[in-house]
Amino acid sequence: GIQVEQSPPDLILQEGANSTLRCNFSDSVNNLQWFHQNPWGQLINLFYIPSGTKQNGRLSATTVATERYSLLYISSSQTTDSGVYFCAVGRQGGKLIFGQGTELSVKP
Amino acid sequence: NAGVTQTPKFQVLKTGQSMTLQCAQDMNHNSMYWYRQDPGMGLRLIYYSASEGTTDKGEVPNGYNVSRLNKREFSLRLESAAPSQTSVYFCASSDPGGNYGYTFGSGTRLTVV
Numbered sequence: 001g002i003q004v005e006q007s008p009p010d011l012i013l014q015e016g017a018n019s020t021l022r023c024n025f026s027d028s029v030n031n032l033q034w035f036h037q038n039p040w041g042q043l044i045n046l047f048y049i050p051s052g053t054k055q056n057g058r059l060s061a062t063t064v065a066t067e068r069y070s071l072l073y074i075s076s077s078q079t080t081d082s083g084v085y086f087c088a089v090g091r092q093g094g095k096l097i098f099g100q101g102t103e104l105s106v107k108p
Numbered sequence: 109n110a111g112v113t114q115t116p117k118f119q120v121l122k123t124g125q126s127m128t129l130q131c132a133q134d135m136n137h138n139s140m141y142w143y144r145q146d147p148g149m150g151l152r153l154i155y156y157s158a159s160e161g162t163t164d165k166g167e168v169p170n171g172y173n174v175s176r177l178n179k180r181e182f183s184l185r186l187e188s189a190a191p192s193q194t195s196v197y198f199c200a201s202s203d204p205g206g207n208y209g210y211t212f213g214s215g216t217r218l219t220v221v
Contacts, residue, residue, distance in 0.1 A: 001167075033210060043198065043212040086150065088210075093158050094139040094202045095166065096210070098150040 002027045004099035006087050012105045013077050021072040021102045023087030031090035032063050034072050037101070038083045046072070046085075077106045110134055114199050114213035121189040121220045129184040129216050131199030137211075139202045140182035141166075142174060144195040145215075151198065157182055189220045 003026040013019055025032075034046040047054050047061040049070065054061055058077075063070040074081055084103050088096035112133045121127055133140065138159045143151040143166075153166030157176040171193060173185045182201075186193060199213040 035210075035212075041196065041215050043200075043210075043215075045209050045211065048209040088151075093156075094141070094210075095153060095156055096141075097167075098143075098152070100148070100150045 002029065002089055002091070002097050004087060004089055004097055006085075006099035006102050008102060009100065010103045010105075012107065015077060015079060015106055015108050017077050017106075018073070018075045019077060019104070021074070021085055021087075021104075023070040023072070023089075023099055025068050025070075025087075025089045027068070027091070028065070029089040029091055031094070031096065032065075032070055033088050033096065034061055034070070035086040035088065036081075036083055037086065043086075074104075077104075079106045079108055082106045112199055112201055112211050112213035114197075114216050116216060117214065118217050119219070121186075121218065123190060123220060125189050126185065126187050127189065128186075129197055129199075129218075130181070131183065131213060132181045133199075133201040133211070134180065135201060135203070135211065136179070137201035137203045138179070140176065141200045141202075141210075142172075142182070142184045143198045143200065144168065145198060146195050154184065154197075186218075189218075191220045194218060194220045 051065045084101040088098045090096045141156040142154040155174040160179045197216045200210045
């Protein structure tokens with residue numbers, strides 16, 4: 001099956017800093033999504049981005065499908081950005097395979 | 109509010125007991141999914157339903173059964189709970205019509221003692 005690797009596993013930032021999270025996957029996919037799991041456990045869909053670049057406020061994501069990776073950029077981080085960020089990929093239908101996540105902690 | 113509703117939010121079972129986790133969505137999505145989340149292992153797919161009347165196994169289906177009751181509801185049943193099924197369970201839905209973006213429920217924290 002497809003392998004999904006996220007890096008770094010943990011990240012600590014000061015409020016206001018920028019960061020880049022990476023997701024590598026082992027095979028071609030037609031579905032890639034980024035999720036944020038907040039400290040209360042809620043999973044929120046950030047981006048559906050099988051290819052190209054999208055932006056939503058301080059967050060943006062880029063997927064280079066031919067090179068099998070995706071990047072999530074967080075600019076001017078805030079304490080509310082803390083939590084775990086998951087990358088998930090899929091090929092058939094809507095089924096997704098999740099990476100292990102990047103745990104982000106933003107300090108005030 | 110539109111979204112995915114899961115019940116219950118918390119449950120403690122004794123080994124061997126059975127229970128059903130309920131999930132309902134009001135976004136008219138065709139596809140629904142059950143995942144489990146364990147520490148250090150991300151989320152793993154248990155079962156999914158591409159459309160009303162169809163279900164299929166995911167990565168970790170053993171010990172579980174599902175029912176797609178109608179387009180809105182997708183339930184997960186543990187027939188004989190085991191401590192290895194202690195986990196947080198998430199239901200999700202998506203619409204493959206154009207965008208596969210998932211919407212997740214708030215989760216069910218299950219402990220089997």
